[in-house]
Amino acid sequence: MAEVFVKNEKVYKAKKIAFNIATYVFLAAIAIAVLIPFYWMLLTSLKTEELMLRIPPILFLKPEDWEISNYYKLFEVVQSGPRRGEPLFPFFDYMRNTIIVSLVTTAGTLITTVLSAFAFARLNFKGRDIMFAVLIGTMMIPGEIFVLTNFLTINSLGWYDIMDQTFMDVLFAMTLPFMTSVFYIFYLRQTFKQIPNELYYAAKVDGTTDFQYLLKIMIPVALPTIVTITILNSMGAWNAYIWPAIITTKDEFRLVSNGLRGAFTDTSTGRTDFGQQMASATLVTLPLLILFFTFRKQIMRGVSRSGIKG
Amino acid sequence: METKNNLKAWIYLAPMLILMAVFTFYPLINAFMISFYKDYQPLLNLRSAGLTLRNYLIVFNNQLFWKSVLNTFVLAFISVPVSIIVSLFISVSLKSIPKLKGFFQTIFFLPYVTNAIAVGMAFAVLFHVNYGLVNVVLSLFGIDKIDWIGGTASWWAQMGALMVFTIWNSLAFKILVFTSGLENIDKQYYDAARIDAASKWTIFKRITVPLLSPLILYISITSLIGALKAYNSVVGLFGERLGAQPYSMITIVAFVYKYRADFAFTGFYSYAAAASIILFIITLIFSILQTVVSRKRVHY
Known part of the structure; x- marks a missing residue:
């Protein structure tokens, strides 16, 4: 046995x-x-x-x-063709544009989402739940629909000037439509809601205003979430492809993704220089990987949150 | 306790609401309007002739539109189930190796933090008929060279390459979400199963999948909606030609952008708007389906 x-x-x-x-x-x-x-x-x-x-x-x-x-x-100057006199792949120009766009978008996104999340988490007002539901609903709408009208809006605001577009025009056009995010509002609201009510009432008794309470208590407590949002949002500009291509009239205003495709194919022979193409792809991929390995925990936590239904 | 924060709340919400009104709500309504305009010329803002349904008819009569629908649906309805099944197996496997879990998880997450165009170009080299690794690996199994993405590539070869790239790209997110979902399952269920000497397959089928089913359903629908919007991956792999032959891998979104790019031609913007509204309705159907199904079925 x-x-x-x-x-x-x-x-x-x-x-x-x-x-x-x-x-x-x-x-x-x-x-x-x-x-x-x-x-x-x-x-x-x-x-x-x-x-x-x-x-x-x-x-x-x-x-x-x-x-x-x-x-x-990649940095050698093109000798002929429409891009004569420019580097083959103006990586540093694109990189600078991308960093500026991502900083401005992220700053704007943080301001609008923190303020809104505070209102949704902390304040009582008429129509709060309905409005929140409507906002969540917009997450399901394909963004391609917005692109059509947003291009017209950018044009009528004078930021798509074929003759004389400036970098400031481009900066407004690239950042303003993306300065808020329903998902981040949702994410921040969850974090804000975990802060005990007692803290809020105690602060009220001490004569703290709502705005001071937001700045001094809520934001510091929610800092890990805010850091996660900052990183995830900054990565967005790195992947933006169609919008920057649509609203820029000059190559020099574009972002890293735009310069990648097509630049290494000889238009007369149709032959692609794979070595240079992959060198540029490596240059674009590397900063993202460095960012990822630096903020691995924050990124993975933020992304896993977006898979959980609210 | 808290009363009448109405005015204050609106002030806090104002920056977000203004941006949403201008760049989300108005464009949504306006896209509907444009899709019905007759002879619309967007930059001159000419819309003299009133409303028409013709824009939709033109889209429906366009061969390229049906090609884009076919491509998009084949891509979405194969890549989403495959990536969900594969990522489920990976997540369950990760659970059984606590020691190296973090290491593998980090590797599996890498595709998420890359640029779709850059990596798409790398896939284009991988799938190159002569210089790619894919055909080298296939030759080990005695399979002849296949032209995946070159000028002579068949539709299925192109779709296969696009599918592999899409699945590669989408595994990261699903693995992460399923892994954190698995962590939330009560250990008691597994302990009970072990006492009953249930096999691993039984445990997977009877405990893991049912308990994860709300999450699986949610991820299925959101990934499906995401997959229906495929565009960057096609540009990454095939370039602006959108296929080994021009437009052979066109997707619905690419179709919208193709018409949009010709905005100088009278009426084309309305065709783009009509196509985008059709895409919206398709995704809406899946969203509604999700709410109905999740209300009916998954509850544990």
Whole structure:
């Protein structure tokens, strides 16, 4: 009897080990699949044209074969065509534009969402719940619908001037439509609501105004949430593609995503320089990855929150 | 206790409300209006001829529109279920390896923090007929070279490449959400199952999936709505041509933008508006479906 038991125990253990190994193999395979595009991007960016065109492709590159010329070629000035005199990929210009746009948008978003979230979490007013429901409802509407009219609005405000568009025009056009976010209001409201009411009444007794209470108590308590919102919102400008392309009249005003596609295909031969293309993709991806590894916890917490229904 | 904060509340809400009114509510109503304007010329703001349903007819009679609907639906209705199933398995596996969970979770999250255009370009190189890794791997299994995204690529090859990229891109978010959902399941259920010597598959089928079902449903609907709006991924993979052959992978959103770009032509803006309203109605149907289904079914 005891022997049978021990035997079963052994079988059970062996099964468990086998299952664990299978789990690790499965997860490792997925992890490799996730990493391969990054690897291929970097690998291709480090290949000379001659190595790039080898068939079958070279899968590994020894460090001494790494060729960084693709990177500095990006900054070389174009000799002919409509973009003559400009760098092939004006990464630093696009980067500067992107950073400015993301800072301004984020500052605006924080102001509007903190104030609104405070009203929804703390104040009693007529129609509060209905208004909140309507706002949540707008999250389901495809943003493409807004683009059509927003372009016309930007135009009638004089910010889409084909002859003489300035960077300030572009800055207004790129930031104003995105200076608020229903999801962040929702997220902040949840955080604000967790602050005990007693604190608010005590502050009231001490003669603190609502606005002082918001600044001195609520914002500091909700700081982790605010940091998360700041980071997530800043990343938005990095991925913006269609809106910056629509409302800019000059290449130099665009954001990082816009410059990527098309710049490395020779229009006369139709041939694409993959090395340079991947070098530019690497340059655009790198700042995002650095941001992610610096603020990993905040980013993942904020994103997982957006999957939970309210 | 708290009374009559009405005026004060509106002051706090004002910045948000003004922005929402100008850039969300007005555009929503205006898109409806534009979609019915006759011979509309947006920049000159000419809308002399009154209202018409013709804009919708023109969209419906356009072959390219139906192509975009087909592409979008195939992409959405395959990539969403596949990515949900795969991410569920990954999340459950992560749960059973507490030691390396954080490490794997971080790797799996990477696609979320990338630029769709940049990574799409990397996928284009991966899927290149001669210089890509995909065909190298397939050749190990004795499969001949496939042109995935080049000029001779078939519709299914292009869709396959787009599908792989879309799923790769969407796993990150789902894994994260399901993993945190799993953490909230009461351990008692699993303890009870272990006492009954239930197999892992039974536990997965009878405990994990039912208890996660509200979350799975919610994520299915929101991902479906997201997938119906596919655009950046197509540009990333195929460039502005939107396919290996021009427009072969066009999506509904791309169709809207194609018409929008021709705003100088009289009436084209209204076609774009009509197409965007159709997209809105499609997503609305799925949102309503979600509320109905979640009210009826999932309750634990």
